[in-house]
Amino acid sequence: MSTTAPLPPLDPQDIAGLNELLTEDEKAVADSVRRLCADRIDPYIGEWFERGEIPDIRGLAKELGELGVLGMHLEGYGCAGMSATQYGIACLELEATDSGLRSLVSVQGSLAMFAIWKWGSEEQKQQWLPRMAAGEAIGCFGLTEPDVGSDPASMRTRARRDGSDWVLDGRKMWITNGSVADVAVVWAQTDEGVRGFVVPTDTPGFSAPEIKHKLSLRASVTSELVLDGVRLPADAVLPEVTGLKGPLSCLNEARFGIVWGAVGAARSCLQAAQSYAAERTQFGKPISAFQLTQQKLVDMNLEYTKALLLAFHLGKRKDAGTLRPEQISLGKLNNVREALQICRTARTILGANGISLEYPVIRHMTNLESVLTYEGTSEMHTLILGQAMTGQSAFR
Template sequence: MSDALDRLDLLDLDDDLDGDDRLLRDTVRKFADDRLRPNIRQWFEDGTLPARELAQEFGALGVLGMHLEGYGCAGAKASQYGLACAEIEAVDSGLRSLVSVQGSLAMFCIWKYGSEDQKQQWLPGMAKGELLGCFGLTEPDAGSDPAGMRTRAVRDGDDWVLNGSKMWITNGSLADVAVVWARTDDGVRGFLVEKGTKGFTTQDVHHKISLRASVTSELVLDDVRVPESSRLPEGLGLKAPLGALSEARYGIVWGVTGAARDALASALDYAGERTQFDKPIAGFQLTQKKFADLAVALQHTQLTAARIGALKDAGRVRPHHISFGKFSNVRTALEICREARSILGGSGITTEYPVLRHAVNLETVYTYEGTHEVHTLVLGSKLTGLDAFR
């Protein structure tokens, strides 16, 4: 596979990595190859994941909330976090989701919008993977339009009482703390709801075809009472959860390049070994055209990720940059995986090879953290100055 990865780097992008970047990338890649890759096929087929065990291993690796400062977080560059996301998603999108929901959603919300006491209580343990978090914004009837959320929080003396439900929540049933967004009389507010709080229950979503190596849950809040100290003091209005989503979407922009790269490298290795008409299928013109098209498309996604990473490192990234990356990279990565599957023929539909697994996972990534249509309209609004959401 390493030879295939080298051949896929037609523009020598690897040469742009400095020593620290390369060391981080190689460290995460080795962990992914040694610990994750040998097990992902079984985890995917069984629809299970040793998430708590892996979270602690990811914590020891230093990738949980790695782009945040203080509280046990590494304070890495945004582009370094992107490199880590690409290596983890090169094994499976579900594994990258575990990391990004923990760090870019749950931890980010506490780090950005929480009180000092909340940060001290949760972030060090979350950075180590000893505590897990989840992010509760999406509801059964409020997905692309979070302003339509029905979950309510009502002030009652020194407490808040929450009622409602959240859906499609990664790590939901595992989380020690849920960041829950709810309507109040003063607008949308964020709350920290601890596991075991009376009236707070979860139920996992089963029978998934995609992201099977990931825990997806429904959160139910039935007269859940939390103290005022559980409210995120800076988590005010919809801009707060949308800001967190931009963090998570940024990880996706990089992560999907890893999934596409892994699918294409697998197809390249297969085509060099699969013989038809007395020679490897890699030697046929139609197959080489596929590889040329797909390799160029892959490098486009990597260039896009690198550019957005540079903007983020410089403090210049804006929501439309993130939408550009998710719109372009997820669509392209999905197309790469689908076409790479065709090179493997019948072998491509089994879990012996990762290609179709990546493709079905990316079907979900295409939809979550802002659907492809939503990012289309973000870009359309930026280009025309007109809002077409309503």
Template sequence: MASSAAADPRDFLDVDARLADEERDIRDAVRDYARAQLRPQVAEWFETGMLPARELAKEFGRLGVLGMHLQGYGCAGTSAVAYGIACRELEAVDSGLRSFVSVQGSLAMFAIHRWGSEEQRGRWLPGMAEGELLGCFGLTEPDAGSDPGSMRTRARRDGSDWILDGTKMWITNGTVADVAVVWAQTDEGIRGFVVPTDTPGFSAREVQHKLSLRASLTAELVLEGVRLPAEAAFPDVRGLRGPLSCLNEARYGILYGVVGAARTCYETALEYTLSREQFGKPLASFQLTQRKLADLVIEVNRAGLVALHLGRLKDDGELDHSQVSFGKMANVRSALEVARTARTLLGANGISLEYPVMRHMANLETVLTYEGTEEMHALSLGQAVTGIAAFR
């Protein structure tokens, strides 16, 4: 017998019913915190282009979301799905907030956890998990984005020390970080280095005039004769395998996070069209409006299902990097379409910071590009299905 229960407009396919109890508890904790503490302030942060990073780091540390999917060293060791759900609830407020947590946990902390020495892990990870120490991840350069193998930052040996010279660009948290994971060319191939940001020769300059991800701190890192001891280098990893493994972790958080941004845009459009009257009746009663709402609910729920499925694959150790590319490309594309369509449903109010839609739409234009452009993920998928690499 068919169920008579009506579908929930906010979770139409009942995706969250498939969460485990712990995952649901984490969802509720992060959602409650994000709505109570972050949502009331985020429009101002976006408008002024600032973020109280130190204060937020400590709050995120108490919440337990920094490096939450890592094991040991003060990290909670949650499931990949639980981490994804936390990203979703943070990005439901703003992509910059999810990016803050993602850079700390999936880039800087993951790099040290996966590739660092035991000394490096013990020195940095506990403080980073608590939010007492902030990290950033230096891979992208002004002339090396999608092609990190062409980076110009170089590390050379000087006795037992390393000397680093170069520039990194578009580095989230760079101006507030205590430690930077920096990737550089060496005579042995690309290597990673753990660089305390108070090391002489290291500086960070804030990137100004951003029109997207404004509730996020972005920097240019400059390394001029930065001298590091031998033990600052990651001991074993060589080549692009190291940084690309970190990017894959960050991309996973993105494919989950953007579901939150899309959901917020859809819910805002639904509430607005139900309450706004034109021609004597709610906007939601018009056929063209309902068609748009139907498109939105399909995209939001389809993206949610993709995220959940990929999260289960990741927890089972079966997630391939090409499947992460599928999720990142598909879900960001869906979220952008949801945001753009929701903007039309709000009319002129859609461009106001009193509503979250235009802010999400602007942020998603950046999310479409970072951690691999749509074009690069398309080529990753193309190689996966044809067996032919078309990157060069």
């Protein structure tokens, strides 16, 4: 049935009208996270990136805890118990500010907290989750090793029994939050298979030297974990899982947040390019009036719109309990790849200013080079999808 009612005005930054897909609760999450970022982080993030540090990261963690975004999709133990889609929207808004900020929240909630929440004992949950949800304790997740990335089954970190204790030896690499963490969830080979351990970072033999000289994710703490004869009591092991199912389940949680977060980085660059193109004048008119610039803006908007629609679809599937790991791979592969291309195209619109930290574009672009790799490289997600499509494994 046709109608003669006037159409609502068109938002040039939301051509498809995707904001209408959000419920009131989801809009409230977006608004609250965006407000915190605008007040607390956006004015300083370029400087933090340039300096390669987050001043008062513990204070920031507590503010994020007060906002309710740490472990926000988990139930109980001080967690907010929100929907997967609400969590995804929070990740989008966080990464629209910076990938390092979203990484802090993802590692805390979807890796460290989720591991304890899903596979831990009641005592482990009570000891750590309420403090982590409040931002009073920071967690990290030790899986990747210096010589082991995409093939975690080949990890060399080892846990052996010594009486009733466990003793851990090994190295982990590229660990977000490692140098500031109060607790590390560390995965190690045992005689029983891969097991997870809850390791207080003040345990003798544990150290976490910070990794310097990064040109990506500079507003994020990245560390090596060194375990030299780390002795733990018997109850430090995560009791409810043995094998790679444990760490891989956590990675799927984090990848889901990346599906959304990458869209936030893309939105930030798209908006920066739109604004700049309207203000930058060449040959007597704004560059937004030139056909080639408009083609770039339209192509960026198309890919951003499709990526956001995919994120919404996967969020609804996760909320319905029907989301498969292969579908998360589809979202991670597409959305990070397209977000990175949007950032690169935005850089060309800004010209020389595109490499200045006065604008967010080069920061997002270099950050996404890391996001493209962590939580599964593009190659690995391609092979996951290839196996799903053909029934043939090309991993080995």
